[in-house]
Amino acid sequence: xxxxxxxxxxxxxxxxxxxxxxxxxxxxxxxxxxxxxxxxxxxxxxxxxxxxxxxxxxxxxxxxxxxxxxxxxxxxxxxxxxxxxxxxxxxxxxxxxxxxxxxxxxxxxxxxxxxxxxxxxxxxxxxxxxxxxxxxxxxxxxxxxxxxxxxxxxxxxxxxxxxxxxxxxxxxxxxxxxxxxxxxxxxxxxxxxxxxxxxxxxxxxxxxxxxxxxxxxxxxxxxxxxxxxxxxxxxxxxxxxxxxxxxxxxxxxxxxxxxxxxxxxxxxxxxxxxxxxxxxxxxxxxxxxxxxxxxxxxxxxxxxxxxxxxxxxxxxxxxxxxxxxxxxxxxxxxxxxxxxxxxx
Amino acid sequence: xxxxxxxxxxxxxxxxxxxxxxxxxxxxxxxxxxxxxxxxxxxxxxxxxxxxxxxxxxxxxxxxxxxxxxxxxxxxxxxxxxxxxxxxxxxxxxxxxxxxxxxxxxxxxxxxxxxxxxxxxxxxxxxxxxxxxxxxxxxxxxxxxxxxxxxxxxxxxxxxxxxxxxxxxxxxxxxxxxxxxxxxxxxxxxxxxxxxxxxxxxxxxxxxxxxxxxxxxxxxxxxxxxxxxxxxxxxxxxxxxxxxxxxxxxxxxxxxxxxxxxxxxxxxxxxxxxxxxxxxxxxxxxxxxxxxxxxxxxxxxxxxxxxxxxxxxxxxxxxxxxxxxxxxxxxxxxxxxxxxxxxx
DNA sequence: ATTTGTAATGGAAACGTTTCCAATAAAAAT
DNA sequence: ATTTTTATTGGAAACGTTTCCATTACAAAT
Numbered sequence: 047x048x049x050x051x052x053x054x055x056x057x058x059x060x061x062x063x064x065x066x067x068x069x070x071x072x073x074x075x076x077x078x079x080x081x082x083x084x085x086x087x088x089x090x091x092x093x094x095x096x097x098x099x100x101x102x103x104x105x106x107x108x109x110x111x112x113x114x115x116x117x118x119x120x121x122x123x124x125x126x127x128x129x130x131x132x133x134x135x136x137x138x139x140x141x142x143x144x145x146x147x148x149x150x151x152x153x154x155x156x157x158x159x160x161x162x163x164x165x166x167x168x169x170x171x172x173x174x175x176x177x178x179x180x181x182x183x184x185x186x187x188x189x190x191x192x193x194x195x196x197x198x199x200x201x202x203x204x205x206x207x208x209x210x211x212x213x214x215x216x217x218x219x220x221x222x223x224x225x226x227x228x229x230x231x232x233x234x235x236x237x238x239x240x241x242x243x244x245x246x247x248x249x250x251x252x253x254x255x256x257x258x259x260x261x262x263x264x265x266x267x268x269x270x271x272x273x274x275x276x277x278x279x280x281x282x283x284x285x286x287x288x289x290x291x292x293x294x295x296x297x298x299x300x301x302x303x304x305x306x307x308x309x310x311x312x313x314x315x316x317x318x319x320x321x322x323x324x325x326x327x328x329x330x331x332x333x334x335x336x337x338x339x340x341x342x343x344x345x346x347x348x349x350x351x352x353x354x355x356x357x358x359x360x361x362x363x364x365x366x367x368x369x370x371x372x373x374x375x376x377x378x379x380x381x382x383x384x385x386x387x388x389x390x
Numbered sequence: 391x392x393x394x395x396x397x398x399x400x401x402x403x404x405x406x407x408x409x410x411x412x413x414x415x416x417x418x419x420x421x422x423x424x425x426x427x428x429x430x431x432x433x434x435x436x437x438x439x440x441x442x443x444x445x446x447x448x449x450x451x452x453x454x455x456x457x458x459x460x461x462x463x464x465x466x467x468x469x470x471x472x473x474x475x476x477x478x479x480x481x482x483x484x485x486x487x488x489x490x491x492x493x494x495x496x497x498x499x500x501x502x503x504x505x506x507x508x509x510x511x512x513x514x515x516x517x518x519x520x521x522x523x524x525x526x527x528x529x530x531x532x533x534x535x536x537x538x539x540x541x542x543x544x545x546x547x548x549x550x551x552x553x554x555x556x557x558x559x560x561x562x563x564x565x566x567x568x569x570x571x572x573x574x575x576x577x578x579x580x581x582x583x584x585x586x587x588x589x590x591x592x593x594x595x596x597x598x599x600x601x602x603x604x605x606x607x608x609x610x611x612x613x614x615x616x617x618x619x620x621x622x623x624x625x626x627x628x629x630x631x632x633x634x635x636x637x638x639x640x641x642x643x644x645x646x647x648x649x650x651x652x653x654x655x656x657x658x659x660x661x662x663x664x665x666x667x668x669x670x671x672x673x674x675x676x677x678x679x680x681x682x683x684x685x686x687x688x689x690x691x692x693x694x695x696x697x698x699x700x701x702x703x704x705x706x707x708x709x710x711x712x713x714x715x716x717x718x719x720x721x722x723x724x725x726x727x728x729x730x731x732x733x734x
Numbered sequence: 735a736t737t738t739g740t741a742a743t744g745g746a747a748a749c750g751t752t753t754c755c756a757a758t759a760a761a762a763a764t
Numbered sequence: 765a766t767t768t769t770t771a772t773t774g775g776a777a778a779c780g781t782t783t784c785c786a787t788t789a790c791a792a793a794t
Contacts (some may be wrong), residue, residue, distance in 0.1 A: 099750035
């Protein structure tokens with residue numbers, strides 16, 4: 047059974063192909079009566095326009111690509127990413143766009159895949175997630191060829207982007223620990239500092255300490271790697287320090303879970319011996335014991351904003367390339383308490 | 391700057407368009423020499439074949455759609471889903487396929503979206519995730535129009551599918567609790583029983599009990615709803631029972647987290663007062679306290695298998711519609727202990 | 735010398751739309 | 765009555781590929 051095309055419908059309805067096309071594009075310049083006839087014919091024949099043909103002639107795909115540009119290992123794992131995706135989807139669906147997901151880890155292969163995506167015109171626009179400071183791709187990208195919005199932030203690039211305000215989030219978390227009287231405050235990053243989010247959170251942490259005039263110990267700053275395991279490791283090294291920190295700001299709840307394990311393993315109590323503030327407010331955080339005080343980020347909203355921005359760039363190109371930073375919120379739960387000298 | 395097409399390359403290289411096309415399709419019937427010339431010309435002009443045009447003439451998109459057919463609420467949230475997606479991606483990328491993600495919740499809108507996806511030829515094949523028993527869509531799907539593999543299982547449908555062996559997983563989990571001497575074993579499902587996975591896990595649980603000849607209390611069977619919150623609720627109702635269960639099989643780690651909270655809230659200890667077995671082995675499970683004994687499922691492998699199956703269906707249509715059920719593995723950790731009469 | 739076979743190539747047709755231009759009919763303005 | 769405008773419509777051209785068929789050149793076989 048060969049596919050039924052627009053010509054079949056035209057013949058059936060006794061009209062020209064142009065008219066059929068106009069009907070299906072909700073063009074107003076076709077009389078009520080023929081419109082009925084065309085629709086009836088299409089229905090009878092079971093006609094649906096072929097999206098590939100439409101794309102060819104229109105030069106538009108109505109597809110946006112979501113580029114996962116994280117390190118080779120965890121492309122989709124992040125529950126955060128899933129929520130962002132949900133946000134994106136909820137807005138593009140309104141405009142009848144579709145989403146292509148493309149994990150393109152930095153490196154020869156991923157770079158080529160990303161570039162080809164643009165050059166072969168797979169999508170009309172890109173949302174790039176998880177940018178790294180050391181990523182040279184933005185320079186080699188066919189310039190201005192395709193609208194891009196960064197989900198994240200890249201200093202120095204004139205790209206539209208939406209991100210959570212990592213700096214302020216970290217600043218407030220640290221400030222909160224300071225307000226509880228803590229002075230030996232360590233930090234474990236969510237991931238390597240080549241990720242701008244990790245860097246920004248560290249900067250917020252440092253700024254809060256500096257403002258209070260507290261000396262900064264380099265050994266108090268550890269690098270996580272997105273996993274509980276990395277948090278476990280980092281916390282162990284922190285616990286071996288003398289004096290050990292009385293509080294730790296951990297820039298990822300997932301990493302924090304491993305860190306908590308390490309603390310328990312050392313027979314220390316949270317928050318009695320060590321206070322903890324996390325970051326992300328994943329679904330599980332409220333159910334840890336004690337419930338984790340953490341920085342909540344509007345994951346879905348980030349996706350929505352990014353998508354909305356991209357939609358704007360796609361419809362009228364005179365849109366300026368905005369940079370939006372969405373506010374976080376510190377969620378107080380049970381993993382912190384005022385400083386008291388419980389350390390050795 | 392108008393896009394450079396195959397004609398430009400042909401002119402530049404002094405050959406016909408057919409030849410250029412052949413070069414780019416790695417056809418062997420073109421001499422080494424012209425091949426060089428064409429490639430050089432293409433490189434000079436910066437030519438890349440337009441994917442839409444190619445799709446139109448080939449009648450193939452080289453896109454597969456991943457259909458999220460869960461209930462309206464949580465389309466992407468599941469970390470499990472993310473891993474499956476990763477598995478899918480890792481195999482389709484080898485064949486130069488792309489992935490479209492399409493949350494199509496059951497209902498008028500989602501149904502139409504799913505159907506249009508097929509009828510407008512957005513993709514060559516479908517992987518449908520999260521099937522529900524009560525989903526009528528499979529009957530209204532353009533029959534045999536498009537290769538489909540189910541990520542999950544739907545009894546009675548002659549569809550290719552790959553799923554985890556939920557039944558056996560649940561059976562083994564329950565059997566384990568029985569072997570520890572427990573007799574009052576409750577269960578909380580991962581989600582509503584219209585989801586085949588939830589149903590199968592319940593069946594496995596029941597079968598284990600029946601085999602041991604244990605009376606089944608309907609009040610011991612609770613319905614979760616994918617969230618920690620739902621687990622919290624369910625466990626509270628379980629704890630109010632008299633006698634309360636000495637062990638609970640919870641068919642989702644995420645749900646289990648909420649349940650654990652409820653147990654702690656009642657000032658009971660795991661595993662001293664209640665033993666717990668979860669399901670899924672999410673990243674956090676090993677870091678709970680006590681570490682959660684749970685049923686691990688090969689999430690990524692499911693994605694790989696499903697994708698591989700779909701690739702087969704796409705390449706030669708004589709492939710039979712296989713049904714694969716991947717084995718689970720019970721991971722013993724610290725949330726269970728032999729039965730002792732700690733209950734009131 | 736002629737025929738046959740093979741490898742390489744050019745170019746038209748086809749894929750299924752949209753869009754533009756011309757044509758027609760009807761209505762309005764002169 | 766004639767011209768101008770407006771509302772519909774038909775259909776050719778275009779979008780950028782692939783594929784098929786015909787052609788050419790040349791080697792091999794007769």
